[in-house]
Amino acid sequence: MIDRSFIGHKSEALTVAVEPFQLRLFAKAVGETNPIYLEEGAAKAAGYRNMLAPPTFANALSLSKPDPFGDFAGMGVELAKILHGEQKFVYFAPICAGDTITLQDEITDIYDKKDGAMEFMVSETTVTNQDGELVGKMTSVLVQRH
Amino acid sequence: MSNVSFDSLSVGDEIPAVNKPAISRHTLALYCGGSGDHNPIHVDSDFAKAAGMPDVFAHGMLSMAYLGQALTGWVPQSALRAYGVRFASITWVGNEISCTGTVIEKFEEEGEKRVRLEVKAADQECDVKLIGEAVVALD
Numbered sequence: 001m002i003d004r005s006f007i008g009h010k011s012e013a014l015t016v017a018v019e020p021f022q023l024r025l026f027a028k029a030v031g032e033t034n035p036i037y038l039e040e041g042a043a044k045a046a047g048y049r050n051m052l053a054p055p056t057f058a059n060a061l062s063l064s065k066p067d068p069f070g071d072f073a074g075m076g077v078e079l080a081k082i083l084h085g086e087q088k089f090v091y092f093a094p095i096c097a098g099d100t101i102t103l104q105d106e107i108t109d110i111y112d113k114k115d116g117a118m119e120f121m122v123s124e125t126t127v128t129n130q131d132g133e134l135v136g137k138m139t140s141v142l143v144q145r146h
Numbered sequence: 147m148s149n150v151s152f153d154s155l156s157v158g159d160e161i162p163a164v165n166k167p168a169i170s171r172h173t174l175a176l177y178c179g180g181s182g183d184h185n186p187i188h189v190d191s192d193f194a195k196a197a198g199m200p201d202v203f204a205h206g207m208l209s210m211a212y213l214g215q216a217l218t219g220w221v222p223q224s225a226l227r228a229y230g231v232r233f234a235s236i237t238w239v240g241n242e243i244s245c246t247g248t249v250i251e252k253f254e255e256e257g258e259k260r261v262r263l264e265v266k267a268a269d270q271e272c273d274v275k276l277i278g279e280a281v282v283a284l285d
Contacts, residue, residue: 060181
């Protein structure tokens, strides 16, 4: 069982640099070949400060810490039992290489269906850049199957 | 900002599809590293089988990135206002994912002309993996 007392729990804010190396590895993994995602020059020619982070990259940033699933065990979440149920992004401004991004997660709901056979954990994350500008929000639903 | 104009679009229009090659174990390993999602269930078949799965399976976010390419291949990413999906079924190693989008609404919001799309990723058997919506702002 996921410990319902974590509803409302805010994680410690995570501040990470947007590294060209990680952007290029991410682009390679997803087969992205548009140079605005791969090369500083092409990104600048397209009007961006630097290489652009793709639309789902903020999720990768949120996992850019030494042990991103480290809190799970203490909450009753088992890595072998979870699936990603839903994911949503809202965009206000681009994220580019060289940015320093701060992510703040809050668990907004934990509930179950089918008499506890499936549990759901909803997290909302604000994504802010080095200028204090809110660049996006993410909502994630994880499903734990029993 | 885009070659796609609000006025040129009608509800029911489809955006160009993106068709991806079969997902390999190598792709899953690259995405494990690139995304920071190191859950072994996506790359370690021993771990996946011990968890009761027949084999490793793809990160949902890999397919969401693929589906995002259908959007950013159609309009500049700066036009994207929102993008969300539900992960309807598991994407297995070997699946070939096709990404499609259909205009379902034209509206004005926050002083912008926007269109809402239904977006979908399915495998070679037409088994739907992701279904969701995106909102883009157009001139």
